[in-house]
Amino acid sequence: MPSESAEPSASPVDRAAERLAAQFTAIGVPRMSARVYAALLTSPQGALTAAEIGERLLVSPATVSKAVQYLVQVELVHRGSVPGTRRDRYELGKDLWAEMFGFRNRWLRSFADTTDECVEVVGGEGADAGARLAKLRDFSLFAASEMASMQERWKQAQSE
Structure with a gap:
């Protein structure tokens, strides 16, 4: 099973995302949800599939699922679909x-x-x-x- 934390060899973007996640955790966002939110914030399009999130954060699909469930519930992230597939795409709002x-x-x-x-x-x-x-x-x-x-x-x- 993948590690649940950032690798020491993480890219500068990944390290920046982890710093953002720490700030969100400090205001009460659950840790893994904060990491997912930060990953979306630092992604080029502000949107990722569950598989992309898991690969980027080195976490299991179940971990991603639980984390995005919270973010969708509190309306920080919106669930969409990837055209032509049955995959969900999680994206940030426009505002x-x-x-x-x-x-x-x-x-x-x-x-x-x-x-x-x-x-x-x-x-x-x-x-x-x-x-x-x-x-x-x-x-x-x-x-x-x-x-x-x-x-x-x-x-x-x-x-x-």
């Missing part, structure tokens, strides 16, 4: 950065919803734990709002 920040924004809002539910469970905002959770909820909603505003400003800057 890559908006999709990436949209992913984080959706996570922040979901996190805020979860913390809001927990506030009541721990005794409401009057309890110490509830107050901490309420602050976390409020910050998450604030950050999500700011991120949405930033995305709009980015779109405007790109059109100018």
